[in-house]
Amino acid sequence: MSKVLRVPKLDLAAVLAQQNPQIDLRLEGYEASTRNFLAAVSNYTQRAVAEIQNRKDAYSVEKKRLAEKAQNIEAETSQCKLKEIELIKELDREQEEKKEAEASVAAFRRQLNQLKEKCASLDVEIEQHRVVAANLLRERKREQAILGTHAARAHPELAACEAALKCTVEGIGDDRILVRFTHVDPADVQREFSLVVDASARIYKVPTTTPFLPTLPILLDELNDSRDIYAFIRRVRSAFRELVASGR
Secondary structure, eight states: OOOOOOOOOOOHHHHHHSSSOOOOOOHHHHHHHHHHHHHHHHHHHHHHHHHHHHHHHHHHHHHHHHHHHHHHHHHHHHHHHHHHHHHHHHHHHHHHHHHHHHHHHHHHHHHHHHHHHHHHHHHHHHHHHHHHHHHHHHHHHHHHHHHHHHHHHHHHHHHHHHHHHTEEEEEOSSSEEEEEEOSOBTTBTTOOEEEEEEOSSSSOEEEEEESOOTTHHHHHHHHHHHOOHHHHHHHHHHHHHHHHHTTO
16 A cells, blocks of 8 residues: 655745745655546456456356357247147148047947947848747747658558559659659569659659650640649650650
């Protein structure tokens, strides 16, 4: 700290009483004091300028840091906004997919309910058919039993008729009958003449005869015109007799 120069009080009367009055202005001290003051001011100014510069530099650095931070935050904010937009779009897509899925599920449930109703209806119908089939089966068994009873009663009569007529008729397969004749050939009364009649369709057919009968097509046309199977059997027997008589 600089030393302060204190100037003593001036005794103006004493100075004037001197032969050569002089006043000691103490210029050297003043100049020294002034220099010290100016130096102090200069030092203060330099320190102030340095402090201001330091603060200015610190402010610039902080401002730059804050600007970079603001840019980073703004960039992150932009990224977050883009992500938010994408998320909103994804949520919208999920909502649409959810609606479509719910609509599909509802449609499938309606179809399932319809199928259940249809199955229930079919179950009722199947049960009805089962009841009808069971009734028909019982009726068929009853009819078969009746037919068996009648057949057992008619068998002796049938055997007697076949023996008298020298002709037997029996079923073979579906809708086919085998007709066999004996006592057609006088030279061999046990020789068998036969034919198979197919009655599976509206038009009667004869797949085979033993032996071959040349007039069979004519007899078959007469049968399909008249629909009289018994007359046809009689005509076939007569045709076999004529075949034997002709020596074939």
